[in-house]
Amino acid sequence: VPQYARPLAQLIESLERLPGIGLKSAQRLAFWLLQADDESVQALAAAIANVKRAIRDCSVCFNYTDEDLCPICADARRDHSQVCVVADARDLMALERSGEYRGVYHVLQGLLSPIEGVMPDNLRIAELLERVKKGGIAEVILATPFTVEGDATASYIADLLQPLGVRVTRIAGGLPVGGDLDYADQVTIARALEGRRRVGADASP
């Protein structure tokens, strides 16, 4: 291992702990930070130091926020009768990026996984039921991923919502747009076949 001055070695070690950052990337980032203007470097350090203190859970949907409500729950232009259930804030942001969804969210903060010890009580499922019971919600869209955990979590929640008289839907699985059939795994192809719809003049919506 090359001999770095201690403060530089510490920076490289800290950067290397970040996900997707190996030793080479950590070294590159450290050298870049040494050359960068002091203002940017201090802004980055402050942003990292502050983020955990400043961010908490939205009191309604459990998305990240620095106020009582997250920016989406606080937005009166969103459709508050439509609630999209997601595993985490990253999935929420992926849906936001599509620009297709105008409702609000409910962030479970994980997926059921008995193997990893994640049980219903570890997720924000009780809070979702409370939200629905309070009324004003017409549809709950289950947008957990199409994995064993994502499907199990969606089924579990669907069963609990059934008696509450709310419309419960699951996002569609199938071939990704632009994706080649040849490259798709067999489970995705099976799901795409299973979810097939009639097309043409006599197709019903």
Add this chain to the structure above:
Amino acid sequence: VPQYARPLAQLIESLERLPGIGLKSAQRLAFWLLQADDESVQALAAAIANVKRAIRDCSVCFNYTDEDLCPICADARRDHSQVCVVADARDLMALERSGEYRGVYHVLQGLLSPIEGVMPDNLRIAELLERVKKGGIAEVILATPFTVEGDATASYIADLLQPLGVRVTRIAGGLPVGGDLDYADQVTIARALEGRRRVGADASP
């Protein structure tokens, strides 16, 4: 653009300014930091905040250090009569990683580039000449890269060192080990041909 809480948006923006980190990576890192244990996050923030303050130039070779001498110049087991001239500390570390070099370094802190306004006075060339004039140096190895700027810088320095009676060498250019001829660019192939050596029983070293 999705609506992030302000402290989260600021963190993502700061991370996105890092080299090789796009929006998606910045988001991934930000969410990871939100979930990471507080100790690691604060250690990273402190390492970033401190590095520019704590690091200065080695008074001999201009490598990064937090003391008067860098760890290499301070190491009595290194051969201080052999000085390898590199563009920057990253190249120095690349040479260190090879484990092949036991001499010391001189970090130019850049390469000559009239187009970008980098002139001899902007580099640590005068300091290199002073070092050689002081005596005790048997060989200067020019290890700037094989680019227009790297070659020009090496030639410029070689001309200045000529009258000082020190042995001046340039690292070898050629095909990378494990590199396929088919994938090498023509300049590399030309340099590999030009630098060819006799092999076999009667080859002189």
